[in-house]
Amino acid sequence: MAPIAAGDSLPDGTLAHFDENDQLQQVSIHSLAKGKKVVIVGVPGAFTPTCSLKHVPGFIERAEDLKAKGVAEIITISVNDPFVMKAWAKTYPENKHVKFLADGSATYTHALGLELDLKDKGLGIRSRRFALLVDDLTVKAANIEEGGDFTVSSVDDIIKALA
Template identity: 75%
Template sequence: MAPIAAGDVIPDGILSYLDENDQLQKVSVHSLAAGKKVVLFGVPGAFTPTCSMKHVPGFIEKAEELKSKGVDEILCISVNDPFVMKAWEQTYPENKDVKFLADGSATYTVALNFELDLSEKGLGIRSRRFALLVDDLKVRVANVESGGEFTVSGADEIFKALSICMSAIFTYSLLLGCT
């Protein structure tokens, strides 16, 4: 199976999180993304250096700008349990917009075909670093890293893609005489 790509419909899957009362909640990806513009980004692991110091902070810092371009939800998933994801989320007290979701058994990561086998490093199956721009369940942009890189899956790259999309829509509407 090929990895999810632009033009594909994202598969449904169940992710989990702990609510404000530390109760386990399960949520379907389709329920979070249907009828919305969503950024779904994945990281190899909570508390890892690049994920904690670059990837997540970039989305937290750019959240308002992404929302100004029409993004309804920003979802971070990792192959960790919901307890770890909540503890990680709490290290970002300034965060109001990024939802941290657990894919503890990598089921959703495998459905996207983004799994990364880090067993040789003692980490088991993890996720490739990625960022998807999804509009009503359809992938518009799929930025997927190879290996441990961090070059295309950050908030800046998604923001650029959104700006290009918005510019293209505006230009197209002008060509059609719609203003």
């Protein structure tokens, strides 16, 4: 399956998270993105060095800049279970805008065509690192990394795509 690209329609999928009352919830990507401008950030794994120290913190730090440019939702997705995503989100106490959603079985990652096979490293199937800019369910920018790189999916790259 070819990776999602600019001009494609965003596939729907159901992801899990814990709400503010600590209740496990299922949420449809389309319910978060329909009629809105959203950024979807995909990472290979919670608590991994590049994801935790560079990729996600950039979106947390620049969330107000994204909001000022019309972004309604900033969503981080990882092939981890919702308990891990909840614990990871708590490591960013300053976060007020980025949602942490779990794709535990990589079903949504597969629908995007963005699986990354890391079985040889003991990590199983994960997600490629990416950042998507989506406007009313249409992908406007698909910044997808090769391998473990972090060169095209930063918050700065998404802000440039919003210009």
